[in-house]
Amino acid sequence: MKVNINQSVLELIEGDITEQDTDVIVNAANTSLLGGGGVDGAIHMAGGLKILEECKKLGGCPTGEARITTGGNLKAKYVIHTVGPIYHNGKSREAELLANAYKNSLNIASKHKLNSVAFPSISTGAYRYPIDEASKIALKTAVDYLKAHSEIKLVRFVLFGSKAYQAYEKTLRELLK
Numbered sequence: 349m350k351v352n353i354n355q356s357v358l359e360l361i362e363g364d365i366t367e368q369d370t371d372v373i374v375n376a377a378n379t380s381l382l383g384g385g386g387v388d389g390a391i392h393m394a395g396g397l398k399i400l401e402e403c404k405k406l407g408g409c410p411t412g413e414a415r416i417t418t419g420g421n422l423k424a425k426y427v428i429h430t431v432g433p434i435y436h437n438g439k440s441r442e443a444e445l446l447a448n449a450y451k452n453s454l455n456i457a458s459k460h461k462l463n464s465v466a467f468p469s470i471s472t473g474a475y476r477y478p479i480d481e482a483s484k485i486a487l488k489t490a491v492d493y494l495k496a497h498s499e500i501k502l503v504r505f506v507l508f509g510s511k512a513y514q515a516y517e518k519t520l521r522e523l524l525k
């Protein structure tokens with residue numbers, strides 16, 4: 349699914365984020381930035397050790413913030429590492445922190461003149477954020493950002509599996525009503 353937001357495109361695809369040819373891909377990292385499982389493990393595996401070497405120099409990243417490194421061997425030139433919240437009960441600022449993870453990632457992309465950005469579904473794996481709720485925050489934050497920032501031409505959500513894709517598609521249709 350692909351929609352226009354002002355002069356930019358918001359796209360949902362089912363796929364693997366490590367294969368994206370956008371200027372930058374976003375990693376759902378943990379606060380250590382020293383690698384983990386899930387999408388983080390896949391990105392480091394595909395991108396090679398140069399990414400981890402740069403991550404080591406960054407000294408971690410607080411939840412909701414973001415940092416940038418090389419893309420190593422990936423097609424994307426850069427990786428933005430952001431840390432989504434661990435979902436507890438929904439009352440521990442999870443929504444605000446998840447929105448911040450997306451916003452701060454997009455701000456870094458803008459600052460580095462990276463026009464196309466691919467995101468995974470942050471926090472909905474090991475961090476257990478319910479995907480219906482998380483997709484609302486992810487997509488609303490992306491739409492609002494694109495409305496205010498014409499320098500970003502493409503935001504692509506790369507959903508891992510058809511269930512995740514369908515959840516995001518349903519939310520985007522609701523959001524655009």
Ligand code: ADP
Nearest residue numbers: 364365376386387390468471472473474475508
């Ligand atoms: P978090 O700790 O933020 O929850 P995870 O990596 O556990 O991060 O999961 C985040 C989302 O990324 C999950 O929906 C998971 O299915 C998805 N994911 C895992 N591998 C990939 C991949 N290669 N490309 C895109 N998404 C992926």
